[in-house]
Amino acid sequence: MDLVTFGVQLLNAIQYGMVLFLVASGLTLVFGILGVINLAHGAFYMIGAYLAYWIATYSGSFALAVAGSVAIAFVLGWLMEAVLVKRLYGRDHLAQVLLTFGVILVLDEGRQILFGKDVHSVAPPEWLAGTIQLTDNLSYSVYRLAICVFCLIVAAAIFWVIRSTKIGMIVRAGAENREMTRVLGIKSDVVNRYVFAVGIALAAFGGAVVAPVSTVFPGMGDGMLILSFVVVVLGGLGSVAGAAIGALLIGLTDTFGKVFFPNVASILIYVLMAAVLIWRPNGILGRREI
Amino acid sequence: MGDADIRRWIVIGLVCLAAAIVLPFLVPAYYAQFAAKVYIMGMLAMALNLVVGHGGLVSLCHGAFFGLAGYALALATPRYDHAAIWWTLPLAVAAAGAVALVIGALALRTRGIYFIMVTLAFGEMLFFLFFDTQFAGGSDGIFINTKPEVAMFGRALVDLDKPLGFYFVVLGVLVAVIALLTVLIRSPFGHALAAARDNERRTRALGFPVFCIRLTAFVISGALAGLAGYFAAAQFGFVVPQMLGWHVSATVLVMVLIGGLRSITGPLVGAMVLLGLEEVLKATTEYWKLIEGIIIIVLVIVLPGGLRQLLPHIGGRMPEARPARKAPRAADAGHA
Amino acid sequence: MRERSSDIALAARGLSKQFGGLRAVADVSLDVRIGEIHAVIGPNGAGKSTLINLLSGDLVVSAGDISLDGAALTHLPPHHRARAGVGRSYQKTTIFADFTAHENVRLAAQAHAARPLRMIGSVHADAGVNRRTADALMLAGLHERAAVVARQLSHGEQRQLEIAMVLATAPRVILLDEPLAGMGQGEARCIVDLIKSLKAGRAVLIVEHDMDAVFELADRLTVMADGAVIASGAPDEVRMQPAVRSAYLGDDGAPA
Numbered sequence: 001m002d003l004v005t006f007g008v009q010l011l012n013a014i015q016y017g018m019v020l021f022l023v024a025s026g027l028t029l030v031f032g033i034l035g036v037i038n039l040a041h042g043a044f045y046m047i048g049a050y051l052a053y054w055i056a057t058y059s060g061s062f063a064l065a066v067a068g069s070v071a072i073a074f075v076l077g078w079l080m081e082a083v084l085v086k087r088l089y090g091r092d093h094l095a096q097v098l099l100t101f102g103v104i105l106v107l108d109e110g111r112q113i114l115f116g117k118d119v120h121s122v123a124p125p126e127w128l129a130g131t132i133q134l135t136d137n138l139s140y141s142v143y144r145l146a147i148c149v150f151c152l153i154v155a156a157a158i159f160w161v162i163r164s165t166k167i168g169m170i171v172r173a174g175a176e177n178r179e180m181t182r183v184l185g186i187k188s189d190v191v192n193r194y195v196f197a198v199g200i201a202l203a204a205f206g207g208a209v210v211a212p213v214s215t216v217f218p219g220m221g222d223g224m225l226i227l228s229f230v231v232v233v234l235g236g237l238g239s240v241a242g243a244a245i246g247a248l249l250i251g252l253t254d255t256f257g258k259v260f261f262p263n264v265a266s267i268l269i270y271v272l273m274a275a276v277l278i279w280r281p282n283g284i285l286g287r288r289e290i
Numbered sequence: 291m292g293d294a295d296i297r298r299w300i301v302i303g304l305v306c307l308a309a310a311i312v313l314p315f316l317v318p319a320y321y322a323q324f325a326a327k328v329y330i331m332g333m334l335a336m337a338l339n340l341v342v343g344h345g346g347l348v349s350l351c352h353g354a355f356f357g358l359a360g361y362a363l364a365l366a367t368p369r370y371d372h373a374a375i376w377w378t379l380p381l382a383v384a385a386a387g388a389v390a391l392v393i394g395a396l397a398l399r400t401r402g403i404y405f406i407m408v409t410l411a412f413g414e415m416l417f418f419l420f421f422d423t424q425f426a427g428g429s430d431g432i433f434i435n436t437k438p439e440v441a442m443f444g445r446a447l448v449d450l451d452k453p454l455g456f457y458f459v460v461l462g463v464l465v466a467v468i469a470l471l472t473v474l475i476r477s478p479f480g481h482a483l484a485a486a487r488d489n490e491r492r493t494r495a496l497g498f499p500v501f502c503i504r505l506t507a508f509v510i511s512g513a514l515a516g517l518a519g520y521f522a523a524a525q526f527g528f529v530v531p532q533m534l535g536w537h538v539s540a541t542v543l544v545m546v547l548i549g550g551l552r553s554i555t556g557p558l559v560g561a562m563v564l565l566g567l568e569e570v571l572k573a574t575t576e577y578w579k580l581i582e583g584i585i586i587i588v589l590v591i592v593l594p595g596g597l598r599q600l601l602p603h604i605g606g607r608m609p610e611a612r613p614a615r616k617a618p619r620a621a622d623a624g625h626a
Numbered sequence: 627m628r629e630r631s632s633d634i635a636l637a638a639r640g641l642s643k644q645f646g647g648l649r650a651v652a653d654v655s656l657d658v659r660i661g662e663i664h665a666v667i668g669p670n671g672a673g674k675s676t677l678i679n680l681l682s683g684d685l686v687v688s689a690g691d692i693s694l695d696g697a698a699l700t701h702l703p704p705h706h707r708a709r710a711g712v713g714r715s716y717q718k719t720t721i722f723a724d725f726t727a728h729e730n731v732r733l734a735a736q737a738h739a740a741r742p743l744r745m746i747g748s749v750h751a752d753a754g755v756n757r758r759t760a761d762a763l764m765l766a767g768l769h770e771r772a773a774v775v776a777r778q779l780s781h782g783e784q785r786q787l788e789i790a791m792v793l794a795t796a797p798r799v800i801l802l803d804e805p806l807a808g809m810g811q812g813e814a815r816c817i818v819d820l821i822k823s824l825k826a827g828r829a830v831l832i833v834e835h836d837m838d839a840v841f842e843l844a845d846r847l848t849v850m851a852d853g854a855v856i857a858s859g860a861p862d863e864v865r866m867q868p869a870v871r872s873a874y875l876g877d878d879g880a881p882a
Contacts, residue, residue, distance in 0.1 A: 093348050099590040101540045105583025226414045229407040266422050270415035281399040479745040485733050492720045497708035497737040
């Protein structure tokens with residue numbers, strides 16, 4: 001493989017890894033802070049993509065599509081926590097798995113009713129279309145670079161909120177000791193709702209943003225769910241830094257796997273996961289007692 | 291466990307068995323086939339419950355063991371001839387058990403949520419193995435043109451192509467599976483497994499090898515899931531990668547929830563209820579999955595203990611792995 | 627007190643445990659002899675809990691050796707040590723809350739049966755298991771509460787239950803981690819008497835903060851501070867040592 005192709009694949013891997021990181025951090029935050037495993041996380045990624053497609057088609061504006069789908073997903077997440085998820089706190093894993101599985105069925109059929117089973121594509125916005133010349137020989141899709149930038153901005157924003165604002169402090173306190181924050185009168189119930197809604201919004205954002213580069217299709221939710229789980233297992237549940245490492249590893253394995261071993265590319269990530277499990281059953285940066 | 295309880299359950303069991311035996315003679319063939327499907331999925335659910343309800347581990351890869359055994363039958367069945375049950379069945383069950391051994395050895399190094407995610411991932415890995423590659427028909431699957439042949443020394447014993455024959459073979463296997471699980475769960479091994487579920491640290495501190503116990507239960511559970519998958523494939527007449535998918539695993543978990551985690555035959559009841567519900571919903575609306583999803587959500591919120599919560603009068607308890615939370619019985623015996 | 631080394635059941639030499647930069651246990655050596663209660667005391671953070679976890683196998687040593695009757699235990703996992711004859715109770719009561727007291731003890735006895743994981747047959751079929759269960763319940767004073775679900779026992783009774791479970795495994799060495807934690811006077815009296823009865827034919831190591839109980843029970847006393855042993859020997863001698871007094875209380879008074 002020549003240097004240019006390597007460069008392109010490397011950038012692809014990074015772009016893929018970044019989206020994966022954002023979506024997986026939504027999952028790991030919800031688990032780390034709320035203690036709930038949300039199987040429907042992937043379904044919201046799918047919903048985000050379909051909403052973006054729909055809004056983009058009717059409004060012609062991609063920016064509106066992304067903003068709109070994230071906003072709608074945020075509201076859906078808010079409602080889901082208020083009505084369903086809050087009943088899961090303190091309940092066993094089976095209850096969480098099955099309730100969120102039920103949500104997947106509802107979302108899948110909902111999508112079926114609203115958008116059918118069709119596969120769609122979304123055009124990237126005009127100002128981000130085309131390619132850019134990076135070096136003498138290497139040109140790369142502008143939009144894919146833009147995805148990386150979007151992801152970095154969102155990740156930085158979340159990092160800043162968690163580290164530097166009052167609400168972020170409440171979130172971290174809640175992660176350390178949920179009972180204590182409640183006893184102290186901090187309205188952790190409302191904070192929980194925000195955290196969950198943000199987690200869902202992250203998934204939807206991922207879906208909306210990749211819509212122009214990958215097709216919008218019914219099975220994309222499941223695919224992303226599994227990948228998010230592998231990222232989290234690799235990196236350690238509750239660790240956002242771990243999710244970054246895991247996502248990068250998966251991005252690299254998957255992208256270069258497809259190039260070198262196309263026949264077995266899809267199972268390579270699981271082989272990687274198995275290898276990490278043998279070495280570190282709690283993930284590379286895993287720290288939480290489950 | 292009072293003798294009266296055990297007697298009651300034996301009577302109930304015999305009544306159900308009698309009903310099952312006469313059923314195919316009383317109803318149209320479609321319902322007999324449906325019943326056979328319920329028995330098969332019930333077997334799968336009971337197998338899963340060994341790990342989930344009795345072992346305390348939520349596994350999302352049992353669909354993979356189920357589907358794998360089905361594929362084993364499909365690959366072993368000649369295109370236009372019968373496969374012999376005497377070697378294809380053990381092969382399928384052994385294949386499922388072997389894969390369960392490998393996955394279990396890796397997954398059981400983790401706990402709780404990790405375990406769930408890891409089993410989900412490995413299950414999906416097997417799905418992709420069959421979906422993306424061509425050695426087993428890829429995404430189209432494989433047709434099984436003939437049912438396996440139950441024959442000894444060249445003479446056919448039962449004709450599985452006839453609905454009646456198939457029904458009774460499946461019923462027989464179901465009874466055997468129930469018997470096996472009952473013996474296992476009531477044995478010292480079963481009690482140790484339940485202990486590990488209740489307090490892993492104490493179980494280990496007493497001297498029990500928790501990892502080995504759980505792995506053994508996982509392998510047995512996987513093998514029994516394979517047994518169900520073999521007959522499922524034989525009944526459908528084809529196998530597709532979706533049989534290995536995690537949605538199958540999750541649906542079977544719902545059956546376990548409905549039937550109650552601590553019982554042995556509860557999941558069979560759960561299979562009956564869920565499959566019956568699906569039949570009704572499918573006949574009612576095209577978007578039956580939406581209703582099913584809502585029902586599952588409501589069930590989880592309202593009936594965490596399964597249907598048992600609704601029926602306090604069908605009291606007493608199945609002879610279970612753990613002693614019931616009821617008034618002292620040993621004390622009664624002592625003072626009698 | 628005879629000092630025959632053949633009396634030593636559990637021997638630990640040079641035990642150390644490192645957690646990243648923190649040295650929780652530093653070069654600790656001690657013996658526990660048959661027929662004696664060896665108490666380990668020290669201020670908070672002295673490394674006592676870590677020490678017990680190293681001895682039981684719940685934590686892996688960073689350095690050092692542990693042996694039971696001469697046979698090496700150092701790299702064996704907890705369940706192997708339990709089978710070899712090391713029983714322990716935990717600071718936080720670790721029992722099977724949803725099972726009856728009888729079932730709790732029966733499971734313990736089962737763990738030490740000839741074939742603890744038989745897959746066929748009733749759990750009540752083994753006469754040896756039944757006998758050890760009944761004996762342990764009797765010794766721990768729980769035979770009248772055997773049919774009560776463990777969750778519904780009082781705190782003191784749950785502690786008794788945990789000790790009964792340890793007894794049912796026919797241990798050679800018993801490790802007790804703060805058995806009196808959270809006990810009122812009456813309950814504590816009961817447990818202290820029970821612990822006293824344990825040392826016949828066994829070696830008992832107890833980590834405890836309750837000084838009255840320690841001085842009533844201990845045949846030998848080891849004092850730890852900052853992960854190391856600062857004194858070891860007969861209780862009356864140890865309590866007078868200046869190092870012990872300053873570690874516990876600054877420089878004045880005797881341990882309460």
